[in-house]
Amino acid sequence: MIARRKTNLHLPPRMYLYEGKRKPTYYTITIHNERINLSHDLREAKRKLLEIEEGRPIAGTISELIERYMKEISPKKAPKTHKDEISNSKFLLDVFGKMNPVDLRPVHVAKYLDKRAKVAPVRANREKSLLSHIFTMAMRWGIVDANPCKGVARNKETPRDRFITDAELASFSEYAISTGETGRLLAEVARLAYLTGQRRGDLLKLRLDQITDDGILIIQGKTRAKVLIQWTVSLRDCVSKLRASPRPVQGMFLICTKKGQPYADAGFKSVWGNVMSAWCDLGNERFTFHDLRAKAITRMIEDGRNASNLSGHAGDAMINKVYDRRAVKKSKAVE
Known part of the structure; x- marks a missing residue:
């Protein structure tokens, strides 16, 4: 009582x-x-x-600030980024939601990173990046005068170094084809990812009207960059096989179901995961779909070509950090 x-x-x-x-x-x-x-x-x-x-959300708290950011700023980003920020913001709300924005200090951000590092160090870095952008906007909105995330060191991340060999890609494709019609489509999509070096989300949304006489015009969802992948013999062959896959006459998408609908990201991930797991059960080493993009960019670097034109990045920093999977970086002598 x-x-x-x-x-x-x-x-x-x-x-x-x-x-x-x-x-x-x-x-x-x-x-x-x-x-x-x-x-x-x-x-x-x-x-x-x-x-x-x-x-x-309580007025004048970080909870209210996050709510405003998620309504006004986050939806303007790429769909996957927005989805990730919805998830990441929940962790920030649980810890900082009731605080006044002006009371948040760098030491609080550092302690948050340390605590989250015990469970998910890489994700904690993404959450800190989101919090930093939220406070950058808060400065613009006149709510705070400084960003407490600035100068706070991120958790250490080990760059992914998995490199898919030509033999591995051929082996996976051969196995996928052996599983049936969906597997044949999967093999060609994997081939397309390597030949173009593009992200899964951009390939799954690729429309037939983006296939031009000059090549494939990709409008990247993440960077908004427009990239024209010019034709090669291999790329023409790959696209021809994808267009020949079962589809309605009026289908709009290059990669689609039998009904002509584009694959949802979750649906494609499920198909990929099932075939990949079965291939790994045969004694092979797992690789991700994103590793195909890294393979393409690494090949460009090895050939001395401008990888940023393919990747859509404005500079080389992200390419060097994430996508360059060369085990040994080679260079000629000065003279």
């Missing part, structure tokens, strides 16, 4: 008063026995308590 309030009878349920030396502070206690200061002003305190009880 809950005890009846004997003092401060004018306060609403679950609101309490602390009489400080200079001014009173109204606060509440959550079901987790966590104290949340509401305000020094009773009217403002009542409003914030109502927001908490209704599950709405």
